[in-house]
Amino acid sequence: MAPSPAPAMQFGVFTVGDVTTDPTTGTTPGEARRISDTVAIARKAEEVGLDVFATGEHHNPPFVPSSPTTLLGHIAALTERIVLSTATTLITTNDPVKIAEDFSVLQHLSGGRADLMLGRGNTGPVYPWFGQDIRQAMPLTVENYGLLRRLWREEVVDWEGTFRSPLQGFTLAPRPLDDVPPFVWHASIRTPAVAELAAHFGDGFFANHIFWPASHTRRLVELYRQRFEHYGHGSARQAVVGLGGQVFMRRNSQDAVNEFRPYFDNAPVYGHGPSLEDFSALTPLTVGSPAQVVERTLGFREYAGDYQRQLFLIDHAGLPLKTVLEQLDLLGEEVVPVLREEFAVGRPADVPPAPTHALLRERSTPGAGAAAGPDSDAKD
């Protein structure tokens, strides 16, 4: 079966964009190489039938993706079908006007294949580098996002806030493609406030699902679903949920463990901490055969409900490009086709499919049925 243009569930990969020494060879890719590898990974993701490629945003070494829409614009020109997203776009330190402009242009260039995931960012010094204060992260998020929504939805914006200069008679150019703003996800590793924000606006909620135990993800997603219903955007199970995940596969599961262990042990963030076995038990990390990855991933539904987007982290910690491309082959051939089939079983008919530009355009056309929400609350 050919992949349908609007799958019920999207599967893809997200990259942190770290430049890390391969602990097995001692070689470190240059920045140019890491960037070209990232492009190769995105193209391969489309080739093997994945639905989404997403890039992180970082403003310090050892990371390369400081300008996500430049990277995604380039990838858009080299691909035809895959949705391009971010994981995450910093709503706190980026000027919301620039976010609106960048993603508007990306939408036009990619033919509506762009959406974005907003996050606050937890690297302290990034805030002062961009003239902000991490202690104000929450009010910054709410103010900046409120402005971003208005820029995409109102022709002429008069606006005044606390953190940026006022706008008088500002019109975003270009307007969003077909006057449909890109779909917004709000991403959280730990904080429930982000789930509340996503629920308030009826936006998507993406749980990082890499750094914290599944029990934590369950609480966040439950909160988001309850509050989504509370704010009147639909029933709890109609809320739009995305999950991260982290996998490493070989046909023989012991080979996967042996090969991945040095990368795990030396990985940025959690390396030299818990053992691979402990971390695999505590968090959704799955190192093993494709069948094990399928089984574990299908289990996510037990605590997150029927959801819309599943992204895997596969290219960090110094893993060489060749290995990453092999992971993509396994995902495309043995994992995602089974997941598509199995996740469709028992999925209630009123659970919405993954949001795409085509779907949102259809919904925004008057009389086209259940709308995503009239956004009457955007004024605040």
Add this chain to the structure above:
Amino acid sequence: MTNLVTISGGLRRPSSTRLLADRLEAAVRAELESGGVAVESAVLELRPLGHDIMDAMLAGFPSEPLEEAFARLGEADAVIAVTPAFNASFSGLFKSFFDVLPEETLSDMPVLIAATGGTERHSLVLEHALRPMFSHLHAIVSPRGVYAATEDFGTASAGSALGDRVTAAAFDFARLVTSCGQRVRRDTDDEELAGMRALLGS
């Protein structure tokens, strides 16, 4: 009902830190019970959580046993905290536990501080290390702490004997705990959510 949790940072077995912790726990419980207060008491040993504490520091999230320890501490009405003195301060394990403890777990918590050491020359560790840390964590630190040197376990001189110091500290602490009453638990997640709802005007 008063929920008392005693934290012992002792490393060896038998441990003089645990010995002091047990004596303090018994004395505080006796004082509270003689005042008509029912006491539920538990001891939290840090040694079995050593790897979990370091993993939490490196990985950024707690294991299940550590999360259970945090929950027990969060539900306490009163805490006795005892550490060995290492290099003129608390032990690294003791400090690390509080470094990974979720914020506000000890805010407004009556805490009795105590320490053990090889000689009495380190007794001010209570005042220059433990008290400032617990003040920083917004605990209500009982005025009288207890320091026990190795020698104290073999001395019986009246007035300054360890048993008398334990009794005096327990008496003070029981008064403090009784007047503080049941502690109102703080949930930072709920506070954060309330903050977000206020910002959203919802």
